[in-house]
Amino acid sequence: MKIILLGPPGAGKGTQAKILAKKKNLAHISTGDLLRQNVSESTGLGEKARNFMDRGALVPDELVTQMLIQRISQPDTKNGFILDGYPRNLTQAKELDEMLKTHDTRIDLVLYLDTSMPVIIQRLTGRLVCSQCGLNFHIKNMPPKKDMLCDNCGGELYQRTDDNEQTIKKRLAVYKKEFSPLIEYYGKKRKLHRLSADKEAEEVLNKIMQLIEGYNDSLKV
Numbered sequence: 001m002k003i004i005l006l007g008p009p010g011a012g013k014g015t016q017a018k019i020l021a022k023k024k025n026l027a028h029i030s031t032g033d034l035l036r037q038n039v040s041e042s043t044g045l046g047e048k049a050r051n052f053m054d055r056g057a058l059v060p061d062e063l064v065t066q067m068l069i070q071r072i073s074q075p076d077t078k079n080g081f082i083l084d085g086y087p088r089n090l091t092q093a094k095e096l097d098e099m100l101k102t103h104d105t106r107i108d109l110v111l112y113l114d115t116s117m118p119v120i121i122q123r124l125t126g127r128l129v130c131s132q133c134g135l136n137f138h139i140k141n142m143p144p145k146k147d148m149l150c151d152n153c154g155g156e157l158y159q160r161t162d163d164n165e166q167t168i169k170k171r172l173a174v175y176k177k178e179f180s181p182l183i184e185y186y187g188k189k190r191k192l193h194r195l196s197a198d199k200e201a202e203e204v205l206n207k208i209m210q211l212i213e214g215y216n217d218s219l220k221v
């Protein structure tokens, strides 16, 4: 199964994708995580991407798409994948379709995690991420059991450099500009399902699971 999670920064795409990937045995592909890994390892791609990410701008399509093509061809995607953070604009959506067509496959579901502005700001300004396993926490909503240490692996938690007020504003502006054409694109293809992501993480997950099961049932008839 191939799923896209769409939604603004802070919608909970990464949080939900990590749980879903385990439950459904799918690869979790986060272009944000892949780019941050390249930045921290100072690869050629990371050096090019750093400046865009620090400003809250999109990294150029050709760099991200090339990275995605490589990631999608890894063996762990055989059973399917969850895309988190890609596509980000119409060009990427079309490139993704082309790429999948060459593998004789397609996207099954596009889940739009609709989130209100106050919730987005509250989540991003309180987010903590594990430096080792990448698990997400939140100072208030999902606090770690031990101060600034990951419950899963004991790694140190940190705040993302783009989770500051100025960069959050820019990321949201970019999102607002690009998201309507994307929603329209997947709406026309009848793949889009909207759900409210303002709710508790477990409630959001249950809704996602219902949508996946509904889709699987529709394939049986």
Ligand code: AP5
Residues within 6 Å of the ligand: 007, 008, 009, 010, 011, 012, 013, 014, 015, 016, 031, 032, 033, 035, 052, 053, 054, 056, 057, 058, 059, 060, 061, 064, 084, 085, 086, 087, 088, 092, 123, 124, 126, 127, 128, 136, 137, 138, 139, 141, 142, 162, 171, 197, 198, 199, 200, 201, 202, 204
């Ligand atoms: P990326 O890493 O993709 O960031 P983003 O889209 O801004 O999304 P976030 O990771 O901020 O939010 P999320 O929805 O995953 O929320 P999370 O689960 O963490 O991209 C970063 C940058 O990389 C971009 O700005 C761009 O420069 C570049 N980039 C990436 N992809 C690109 C592409 N395709 N093309 C070009 N450039 C690209 O949750 C947030 C917080 O809320 C956490 O603390 C979590 O614990 C908490 N939380 C989550 N769900 C709930 C809930 N239901 N209730 C309460 N708290 C919750």
